[in-house]
Amino acid sequence: MHLRGSCHCGAVTFELESPHPYPYQRCYCSICRKTAGGGGYAINLGGRYDTLRVTGEEVVSIYHALIDGQPSSGERHFCSRCGSALWVFDPSWPELVHPFASAIDTPLPVPPERVHLLLDSKASWVEPEVKPRDKCFDHYPQESLAEWHERLGLVR
Template sequence: MLLEGSCHCQAVTFRVKSPHPYPFNRCYCSICRKTAGGGGYAINLSADSKTLSCIGEEHITIYRARIKGEQSTAERHFCKHCATSLWVYDPDWPELIHPFASAIDTPLPSPPQNVHMMLGSRADWVEIDARFQDKCFDEYPDESLAEWHQRLGLER
């Protein structure tokens, strides 16, 4: 599925192809919560990094979080004007890019279930809206974004 996204001020627009476009994986870690805002979590999609095309790259800056005192290899791309979180890229997995669902302008399919991850890091004020079919994890889930899509037959 072709995903088109942008920042709030429209300085940055991008396109990327994703076989995994369902916004199901809600991450409550302090990095996602503090850098992406929202309901106390962020939702990352998965896409093919080779298909990324971007207009306005000069308006993008990168943040690399510190985890347990070490700088992460993951690069969080965001607009330096309006601070919209755009995507995460990690050179440890160069074939992947993880756009934030919140930056996608293309209508996304509704997921049949959600995965709530990193609940051990959630803020006390965050209420988890987990439904019967949802899965919850204190840390990382037991399957990847691709495996979740494959298990449910949702690849595009």
Template sequence: MLLEGSCHCGAVTFKVNARHPYPFNRCYCSVCRKTAGGGGYAVNLGADADSLVVCGEEHIRVYHAVIDGATSPAERHFCQHCASCLWLHDPRWPALLHPFASAIDTPLPHPPEHVHLMLAARPDWVEVDAGPRDRCFDGYPDESLADWHQRLGLER
């Protein structure tokens, strides 16, 4: 599925092909909450890194989160003007790109279930709105983005 995205101010637009376009993960870790501004939808779409086409690349900056005292190699790309989170790329998995669902302008398919992860990091004020089919994890689930899409027959 071709995904088209942009930042809030319009300085950056991008296109990328995604085999795993359902926004089903809701992450409650401090990195996702503080860099993406809320209760999830951060790194839950899977796309082909080689298909990325960017306009306005000069407006992009990269953030490397510090996790458990170590700087992560994962690159969180964002607009330097409006701070919109755009995508994450991790050199440990160079073929993958993870667009932030919040930056996607293309209508995304509605997931039949959600995965709530990193609940052990959730502050008390953040409510978990889990549906009857949703799965909840204190840490990371064993199932990957690709496995989740395949199990539900949702690959595009």
């Protein structure tokens, strides 16, 4: 699926191809929650890094979160003008990019189920909206984005 996204002020726009466009993973870790999760979580999609095209790249800034006192290899890209979270790239997986669903302007398909990640890190005020088919984890699940799509017959 071809996705188009932007920041709030419009200084940055981007597009990419996503074989995994369903916004189904809700991450409650402190990094996602504090950098991109107004509802107490962030939703990342999966995309192909080699298809990412950006305009306004000069105003894109990168944040490396600290994990156990060490900078993460994950690069959280955001607009330096309005602060909108845009995407995460990690050179450990150079073929992937993870745009935040909140930055996507293209209508996204509704997922048939959701996965709630790192619930042991959620803020005390967050009450996850868990539906009967949803899965909940205090850790990262073993199933990848691709495997989740294949299991549910959502491969494009």
